[in-house]
Amino acid sequence: MLSLARNLNATRAIIHAGTSANFFCRRPALVLCVNPNRKRSGKRYNVPPSAEFVARVSGIPTMAKLPYQETADGLDAAFIGVPIDTGTSNRPGARFGPRQIRVESALLRSYNSGTRAAPYESLMVADIGDVNVNVYDLKDTCKRIRDAYRTILATGCIPLTMGGDHTIAYPILQAVAERHGPVGLVHVDAHADTSDVVLGEKIGHGTPFRRCVEEGLLDCKRVVQIGLRGTGYSADSYEWSRAQGFRVVQVEECWFKSLSPLMAEVRAQMGSGPVYLSFDIDALDPGFAPGTGTPEIAGLTPIQGVEIIRGCRGLNLVGCDLVEVSPPYDTTGNTALTGANLLFEMLCVLPKIKYFD
Numbered sequence: 001m002l003s004l005a006r007n008l009n010a011t012r013a014i015i016h017a018g019t020s021a022n023f024f025c026r027r028p029a030l031v032l033c034v035n036p037n038r039k040r041s042g043k044r045y046n047v048p049p050s051a052e053f054v055a056r057v058s059g060i061p062t063m064a065k066l067p068y069q070e071t072a073d074g075l076d077a078a079f080i081g082v083p084i085d086t087g088t089s090n091r092p093g094a095r096f097g098p099r100q101i102r103v104e105s106a107l108l109r110s111y112n113s114g115t116r117a118a119p120y121e122s123l124m125v126a127d128i129g130d131v132n133v134n135v136y137d138l139k140d141t142c143k144r145i146r147d148a149y150r151t152i153l154a155t156g157c158i159p160l161t162m163g164g165d166h167t168i169a170y171p172i173l174q175a176v177a178e179r180h181g182p183v184g185l186v187h188v189d190a191h192a193d194t195s196d197v198v199l200g201e202k203i204g205h206g207t208p209f210r211r212c213v214e215e216g217l218l219d220c221k222r223v224v225q226i227g228l229r230g231t232g233y234s235a236d237s238y239e240w241s242r243a244q245g246f247r248v249v250q251v252e253e254c255w256f257k258s259l260s261p262l263m264a265e266v267r268a269q270m271g272s273g274p275v276y277l278s279f280d281i282d283a284l285d286p287g288f289a290p291g292t293g294t295p296e297i298a299g300l301t302p303i304q305g306v307e308i309i310r311g312c313r314g315l316n317l318v319g320c321d322l323v324e325v326s327p328p329y330d331t332t333g334n335t336a337l338t339g340a341n342l343l344f345e346m347l348c349v350l351p352k353i354k355y356f357d
């Protein structure tokens with residue numbers, strides 16, 4: 001209560017000073033939500049305005065109501081959108097994913113009540129907008145994504161990507177591997193996304209991880225694919241993955257279980273090397289996340305999704321994405337809301353995040 005009272009008093013002071021309207025500027029946002037328990041490290045972080053004091057429906061919808069800035073300079077982590085669906089094989093609409101995730105993310109608060117993570121007391125985070133994609137040319141889009149992520153990664157910032165269809169993982173991982181070398185991969189998905197050629201094309205949302213392996217972007221012994229399921233083009237749809245050395249965890253191994261024990265094994269598999277987390281929202285059952293392009297029944301629960309992400313705590317995460325949210329197929333907005341929450345969970349397991357234990 002004491003800290004709440006202090007926050008309230010600080011906020012009143014700002015309101016009386018007449019500056020509260022501009023809550024996207026760094027200083028007012030910080031003053032609005034300053035936590036008196038924060039160690040006096042001298043470093044100031046971006047803190048979203050609290051809905052205790054600022055209506056969450058107000059303002060320009062950035063991810064988690066964080067400040068927007070044009071580059072990754074000075075950031076430890078950044079939310080970035082890649083609004084494409086020109087790689088989809090079935091229902092389109094993922095190009096609207098980043099925008100809808102930002103809108104629904106207005107419900108997010110600053111602390112993780114479950115894990116007691118305090119991301120905005122640990123890292124400098126902002127929303128850096130969207131990659132300027134070419135909706136008429138998927139190959140050009142891939143080049144644009146790769147170039148954008150080279151620039152982001154060169155600053156030392158960890159990208160948290162809002163997709164966009166899963167094609168984007170390929171050019172992102174090209175840039176990630178350029179900086180970090182071949183990375184481990186925690187891939188959560190209904191599909192392996194390891195097809196070679198689809199309708200004569202090498203680039204699409206069913207092929208990114210085949211391309212990544214061909215280019216040596218992955219440390220194949222440190223790849224796990226979780227949640228795979230559905231009908232296939234052959235009886236063993238995941239033979240190619242296993243032949244590369246991937247660990248494949250089909251959804252049947254996940255049914256009716258906590259995935260925390262699995263994640264202990266995954267942490268051992270990943271070791272201390274760099275790891276990329278790629279989470280396709282279609283890993284979740286379409287009853288929970290219907291707004292996606294290629295839904296498959298009998299999927300993971302949101303609880304299991306959260307267990308997977310929280311199980312990545314302690315890994316050397318160098319980038320994360322949440323892809324395939326297609327808002328037109330979920331008029332409730334709940335798929336995008338789920339995506340926003342999963343992205344917040346990803347932020348909460350990045351290296352150097354502070355926890356109140």
Ligand SMILES: [Mn+2]
Binds near residue numbers: 166189190
């Ligand atoms: Mn996928």
